[in-house]
Amino acid sequence: MTKSDILQGSLDLLVLKILSRRAPLHGYAIMTAVEEISGEVLRVEEGSLYPALHRMEEAGFIRATWITKDTGRRARVYELTARGRKQLVSEEARWTAVMGAVQRVLRLA
Numbered sequence: 001m002t003k004s005d006i007l008q009g010s011l012d013l014l015v016l017k018i019l020s021r022r023a024p025l026h027g028y029a030i031m032t033a034v035e036e037i038s039g040e041v042l043r044v045e046e047g048s049l050y051p052a053l054h055r056m057e058e059a060g061f062i063r064a065t066w067i068t069k070d071t072g073r074r075a076r077v078y079e080l081t082a083r084g085r086k087q088l089v090s091e092e093a094r095w096t097a098v099m100g101a102v103q104r105v106l107r108l109a
Contacts, residue, residue: 011044011052012061013091016080019062020088023079027053030078053078061087 018033019025025033030053031044056062061084064076080088 010095011048012056013088013095014042014044015049015052015056016061016084016088016091019078019080020085024065024067024077025079026075026077056084059087060084 014034015030018030018037022029022033027046027049031046031049034042034044053062053064057064057078060081062078063081064078066074067077068074
């Protein structure tokens with residue numbers, strides 16, 4: 001199973017959780033956080049992350065703003081909204097239910 005297969009269906013949850021603890025972050029920092037926190041097991045590709053960030057922004061789960069770094073370069077950073085915090089609770093509950101179901105099947109198989 002590839003790392004991208006593992007992330008299927010969990011990317012929003014991972015992004016929301018990271019932003020709930022470390023915001024504001026730019027896209028590359030989010031990718032790095034997923035990889036580091038997961039002990040290098042999970043990896044988010046740019047081609048998956050940025051469309052997800054745009055989708056979550058359109059849904060009102062995150063807010064994006066432009067900042068100017070010390071180097072003078074501009075970066076778009078993301079942070080969780082109140083609606084995003086509610087979505088995070090929902091996503092965590094869904095993930096817990098799915099993991100419990102998978103564990104039950106594994107015990108029976």
